[in-house]
Amino acid sequence: MREQDIISVLSKIRTQANQFIIKKMANYGVYELAPSHGDIIFTLLRKEKITMKDLAGSIKKDKSTVTVLVEKLVRLGYIKKERDVADNRITYLSLTQKGADLKPMFEDISKNLFDTVYQDIPKEEREALMQSLDKINHNFDGI
Numbered sequence: 840m841r842e843q844d845i846i847s848v849l850s851k852i853r854t855q856a857n858q859f860i861i862k863k864m865a866n867y868g869v870y871e872l873a874p875s876h877g878d879i880i881f882t883l884l885r886k887e888k889i890t891m892k893d894l895a896g897s898i899k900k901d902k903s904t905v906t907v908l909v910e911k912l913v914r915l916g917y918i919k920k921e922r923d924v925a926d927n928r929i930t931y932l933s934l935t936q937k938g939a940d941l942k943p944m945f946e947d948i949s950k951n952l953f954d955t956v957y958q959d960i961p962k963e964e965r966e967a968l969m970q971s972l973d974k975i976n977h978n979f980d981g982i
Contacts, residue, residue: 845975856952863948869941871915877945879908880917880934884942888921888933917941 857874864872872880878898882889889897895905909932912918917938923929957965 856956859952859955860948863951864944867944869944872917876908876912876917879905879912880938880941881945883918883932883934883938884945888931890929890931894932912938 860874860877864870878900879894882894882897891902891905891909894909895902898905900908909918909920913920916935918932919935921931921933923931960968
């Protein structure tokens with residue numbers, strides 16, 4: 840029964856997608872980033888600044904994981920942290936110029952990745968697949 844293979848197939852797809860991303864970043868001369876940094880940088884490319892808590896919620900990762908990833912991005916010079924002037928407990932994250940300069944690379948890799956993923960899959964099948972995956976994702980909400 841193929842339904843039982845879905846987690847295995849999704850895992851293999853994720854592995855292949857990550858390898859694809861790493862290879863494409865290497866083509867741009869970017870070796871120090873991992874695919875796990877992508878959600879953070881992509882979010883910051885869309886939002887000028889965000890709190891650590893909101894970022895963790897946005898990318899659906901726990902705060903401790905996001906903290907480790909963000910600290911590396913800060914050390915590498917892609918992200919900067921700034922304390923809120925009114926409330927010193929709040930720290931905002933934003934991209935540095937080095938981080939913002941990644942935008943063309945992210946756009947190109949995303950386009951190439953989606954072109955590869957959806958190659959030979961008609962629009963109707965894509966939509967049905969996404970509906971099913973959204974339902975599966977929703978089944979895990981609150982767990």
